[in-house]
Amino acid sequence: MDSVGDDAPLVGRTATLDAIRTDLLDTGPGGTAAVFVTGESGVGKSRLLRETADALRAGGTAVLTGTCLDIGDASPLHPVLQALRRRGSAVTEVDGDAGALLERVSRELRAVAGERHLLLVLDDLQWADRSTRQLLLYLLAGLGDVRLSVLAAVRAESLQGTHPLRRVLAELRRLRWVRVVDLAPLDRAGTQELVTAIAGDGVEAEDADRVFKRSGGNPFVAEELARDLRDGRVELSDTLREIFLSRVDELDPQAHAVVHAVAAGVEPVEHPVLARVLTLPEDRLIEGIRNAVAHRFVVGAPDGYRLRHRLVAEVLEHQVLPAEQAVLHRRYAEALEATGSADHTRLAHHWQQAGEPQRALPSVVAAAHAAERLYGFAEAHRYWSLALDLSCDASTDRTELLAHAAESAHQCGEHQRALTRLEELAARPDGPGECEIHLRRARYLAAAGRSVTAEIEYEKALAVPACTPGEKATAAAYLAELLLHLGRYADAGARAREALRLAEADGTTADLVRASAALGFSEAFREDPDAGLAVIRHAVEIAERSGHPDDLGCAYLHLAELLTGPLNSLEEGVLVARRGAQKLAEMGVGRSYQTRLLAIAANGLFRVGQWAEAERVIDTAMRHRPSGADAVELLLARCRLWVGFGDIEAADRDLDAVATVLAGGGARHVLPMLTLRAGLAMWQGRHAEARAAVQRGLTETRSDDLVLMGILAWHGLRAEAEAHAAGGTVDPSAVRRLTTVVDRMTRGVANAAPPVRAVIDGYQDLCAAELSRIEDRHDPHPWARAAAVWDKRQQPYPAAYARLRMAEASFARKGKRSAAITALREAYATAQAMGAKPFAAEIAAVAARARVTLGEPDAVAATPAPDAGDPLGVLTGREREVLAKVAEGLTNKEIGQQLFISERTVGVHVGHIFDKLQVRTRVQASRVYLGAV
Amino acid sequence: MTVSVWGPVHQDMTALLTGQPDDVPAVVDQLTKLQDILERVPPLLCSNPLADFNKLYLHITTTVLDRLYEGRFADPAFLSRLDVEFAARYFEALRHWSQGSAACPRVWSVLFHRVGGPDCRPLPSAAAGVNAHINFDLPFALVTTFDYFGSDPVDDGDQHADYLQINEIFADAIPGLRRGYLEKWQLLIDTINGDLDDWWQGETIEYARNVAWRNGQRLWSVRHDLPATAKERERLDSNAAALGRLLLSPLGALLQ
């Protein structure tokens, strides 16, 4: 009872089919490709998908096909899990987080593919749930490490309005390896060919022409009209609705029943289920099915029956009485229960349509739990809401349902709903206590961006007598965190102290860690970094004792952020971050924390100029298969390296991957992406592109984000200066806007915390210097100043850049050459050591123009690649350097002075060296070193 | 489908509309180019009603861009995205119209139909465009914007405040829609029947934008339900189209 055989031959799509096939196999640098076919209903999308899949399968591609359901509330990842289930692999729950689930699904997909390329076909994507869309983007970004192509069909009608796919497609189609094919109806000749194929050669030209006019080239309609023609039926109708209705009327009663039943079902409808739904004797049932298939309504497959076309269901829906419909659904629900189905989603759907809310409720609740197990919080939230709709006010479990509904709404970003549900919950006599309500309300309000009201709510929690000291500790810790975000450091510090005091009695480790972190940052921002550091270090100790992954991850994250952020203690920050990641990895927990810690380490390494090491760290982190924001963070970090190394292709690839993930939403990362785009464009001499990226960035930067403004303004001015230097034109309005931004920064910096001020100073110097370049002043002084500031911040890259420009300006002025030459050579050595190829090339070009020889790069700075037999192979580049000094017999203090790092940091390095070399004294360590070199 | 709805500038128009701006500077750029093209559409040239609207819209968007550069919004990423999504709907309506597609919202068709004449007063024309854009496009743009940020339209937050700032810009730009004209407009509204009247109780842009915010919230709540969204879309389109027709009728001239 297969359907494929009796399809009319495919008409008028040869070119499209070829093009799609080529596009699908022409994967981008990430190893993936996608084609989205859009078009009106009946235009032939599903058919095209089928034909393409067949062709590729024949060519040796592994094909996996899934269809999205139109039942409104599908379970998370439905089409993909369904496709996998058909291959015998079931994914019902995964421990860990949403990322672990994505990784698990990718693994299944890799298993299906084996050595072959994989084609994932998704039909009716307009009905896909949020998690499916996210999985799709994850896969297309190459994060799942599956080399695959995606072929999906989307009904054009549903892309109007607010459909999220509309935006996703708009973003994706900018990428080179994504195509959106808008499938047009057949033309006159095509329609004629179809008509002839169905009704035979004897068809009058004018009849065929009428079919074209009436169908508008829609193959579905044309096909049916042609059948009418062939069968000599009087043409009564040209809307699909009418065509179908007249056809249904012609069916015998059994077949009629079959069609109606399948239309009301969730496809595929298994035979035993259908048999229970229709109370027909077996032979009549079989006959009915045969008939429905013969009349091209139903198709049969090993897993069950489907309508040949879902449109039929839409048409029939209006044809049956609501009562009939309800009966069918009730029978479905009963049949599913009788056959022992665990498909809660389907059961919930049928009971609900059957008008039996009480019986639907348990299935809906089960579906909600199942969705949560698959981290589909948006789906879970919809089920919880549905459960509430189904339950009455008096029912006993309403309170629990409300609690779930509120929390799931909060988790999936439905803030308004979360707050409304919480109010209902608060009004329940058996609801949670006053204190918990305040705490939750405050959390929800803060998430909704209503910080003023959130603050009041936390204060209430702190004031009510009903709250235990433990609960108050939680409130104070959260409040401290909120105040910190609002930049009220003194208040944050006070609340954090209060939290610590309260938590001493009976607080949780989580509260202690949160409060310590807030206190640490507030102290650091208020110029007492050591006090701040001491508090967070203490928190790390507490977390280590508790051993809970969240506590550990959180504490290490805060410590690393404090060190690499406001304290600018980059090396130590990197060490801490790596140690934290290592600890969690040894425990085999906290995947997301590990990734975030490694991202901090990589960014720190980038800033101190240890790029090769940064690349290694990112490689390790990527092996954790991060997803979502974590993945974007790492991709951006890696892309920054590629830009520095001058590997344009790799940089483009990572930017594409970032754009793919971000097509699903997420504003936080757009700005870093734009600065990278600007940086990349500048190396390629594409100044207009750099300018556009900067302008967009500036319009989207919050006015309190001074650091980002600094980076963007510098990039912008640099792009103008570079355009000018290349003989291009400077855009005066862009320069004017950029100077306005610099002024805004100057005003803002007056109120900023000292650590922020220090960073901004660095960018302001760079901006001032670029302006002098735009104005042809050839003034080395602003550049010298910038170089000094960045030296002090221990960031060799911007410092070296400033040195290059300083030398350039001096040469142009014909000033003293010796200082300029020294600066240029220093810059060159730095660039070489980091592996910054385009930068080094530019220095070399300036040197050539000025007839300066740069000499050999500093041999010490280049880190030799570790090899297996080398006992020092386990050490990082920096650790080797420290060890070399140790072997010279220097003290930590002396080493610190020589390497421009703090004595404390040297101590940490030495500790690590001991650990890694498994030695306990400096003498032993020196011996290993001397034995190896 | 007519061969070329835009006459001699059809090609320029089609070429321009293939661009899909994704930031506010690019939207301003596209609107500027569009203005140039619209003023070349015969027979009305500079006095075609769509050019009147586009000019106003360009002015408003430029002001938004200036404010973005000045750092006047609390959440500029949100506002930029909204601006882009908002403009995308206008460009898409134009695209549909150019292709003679039935998907062109009626509320826009009402205005587009008048591009070929007869002549219309600039203020009602601009108002008809504003009507289409705010009463129909804006709620959808709000929903897609919030969906992008993974959050929802919450009253009294930063985003709501930024959103309301746009009211000022509109009010400054259309003095004609401010107080003095309200009675006349009320008179107009009174002449037409029920549904519209309920819906359009207040008349200032400020009011309309709040209606849009609320419509946005309503759409948000049904956004997973395709039939319900389609129904809502239909409702918004027919209401706004009725008002648009009214604005462009001889009665609309009263506003001038």
Ligand SMILES: Nc1ncnc2c1ncn2[C@@H]1O[C@H](COP(=O)(O)OP(=O)(O)OP(=O)(O)O)[C@@H](O)[C@H]1O
């Ligand atoms: N090019 C073609 N040549 C012959 N038959 C075709 C062609 N395209 C489509 N058909 C037939 O038309 C019918 C409808 O096509 P199909 O189911 O692919 O539409 P669709 O675009 O997927 O519609 P929907 O959006 O409703 O799912 C099918 O029976 C299909 O075999």
Ligand SMILES: [Mg+2]
């Ligand atoms: Mg289909």
